[in-house]
Amino acid sequence: MIVCDFCKYFRQDGQCHLGLKIPKSMGCREFDPSLEQFCSEPGDFVSHAQIVQMATFFGMKGSELKKVNLMALREESARSSM
Numbered sequence: 001m002i003v004c005d006f007c008k009y010f011r012q013d014g015q016c017h018l019g020l021k022i023p024k025s026m027g028c029r030e031f032d033p034s035l036e037q038f039c040s041e042p043g044d045f046v047s048h049a050q051i052v053q054m055a056t057f058f059g060m061k062g063s064e065l066k067k068v069n070l071m072a073l074r075e076e077s078a079r080s081s082m
Contacts, residue, residue, distance in 0.1 A: 001058055003028050006037040006068070026059045033064075033071045045079070048072035 003026045004010040009017040016022060018030055038054055039045045051072035055065055 002026070003031055003060065003064055006031075006033050006055070006058075006060075008032045008034040008037075027062065027064060029063075031064050031067055033068045035071060035075050038068075045075060048076045051075075 002022065002024070004016065004022055007016075007028070009020075009030065009032060011017055014022070020028070020030060033055075035045065035051070038051050045051070048069065049072075052065070052069050055068040060068060
């Protein structure tokens with residue numbers, strides 16, 4: 001598993017949309033997480049803690065984990081305002 005598997009910029013052909021080299025570790029300076037990459041069905045999303053726990057399980061840390069946390073908090077906030 002690589003960090004790209006959870007990024008908006010990762011294409012189906014296995015390349016980065018931004019033209020970056022695919023990293024071998026769970027780190028990328030341009031990482032932009034996508035909820036769809038964590039939950040294939042929108043109804044599977046329970047809370048931001050669930051997503052952060054998944055990201056930690058997959059080995060994310062540092063700035064990548066912070067970006068996942070922010071993305072999940074935004075999603076939780078958007079769903080609670082509906």
